[in-house]
Amino acid sequence: MHLRFLMACAVLANVCVANGVAHAQQPQSGSEVRVVPSPAGSGPEETTYEIESGSCRIRCTVARTGVNQGIAQHRAEGALPLPEQIALNARILDRVIESEPTFRTLFLGRIKSFPELSVRLAVAAKRSPEWDASQGRPTSSGSLAPYVQGVLSASEPAVLADWKQLFEAKHLGFAVSGVEEVSVAAARTLPYFPQLMAQGVTARDRVPFDCLVWFSTVRKQ
Helix, strand or coil: CHHHHHHHHHHHHHHHHHHHHHCCCCCCCCCCCEEECCCCCCCCCEEEEEEEECCEEEEEEEECCCCCCCEEEEEEECCCCHHHHHHHHHHHHHHHHHHCCCCCEEEEEEHHHCHHHHHHHHHHHHHCCCEECCCCEECCCCCHHHHHHHHHHCCCCCCCHHHHHHHHHCCECCEEEEEEEEEEEEHHHCCCHHHHHHCCCCCCCEEEEEEEEEEECCECC
């Protein structure tokens, strides 16, 4: 009975996700990118760009001097489906490209802020012959971060396809340049376990679901 309930949840979750993608709304017409005061702890030569849509607010703070020159830090508050967040980030990226000639890296932060990406990462690891799901680690003696960076960089499955397509649409190169603080857990403890189970992940499988990630970029001619 419990298994049937979980399977029903999985089907319902997939339908909801599919509908969310199919009917993703564009940012509200009044949503405009504006320059706002940078968050506490930012340097004096950092500029923050912000856009809002409904209850969601996305900020991008770009350093203009020092060793972090050209590095942008992404911050998001509020929940929106990934396609809608990508549409908002596209507007910010346009402004950054126009106003920040040294832009070279985006620090996305933790991918658990994007549940769709966490699901993709966990499923990709489960299906990888290089991942030991019973132990929750790579089958080789390598550490977690390089393994996850390889998964995120792979063209198939394309865990970060949405971000890669966004950058390429703006004529920017795209690469996963850094991964840190990888989190691994038993699939049954994750809030989106029904979605994972529907894609072959079992309750006891230990899978990566979160990390800090950086993207590097160059402007294409």
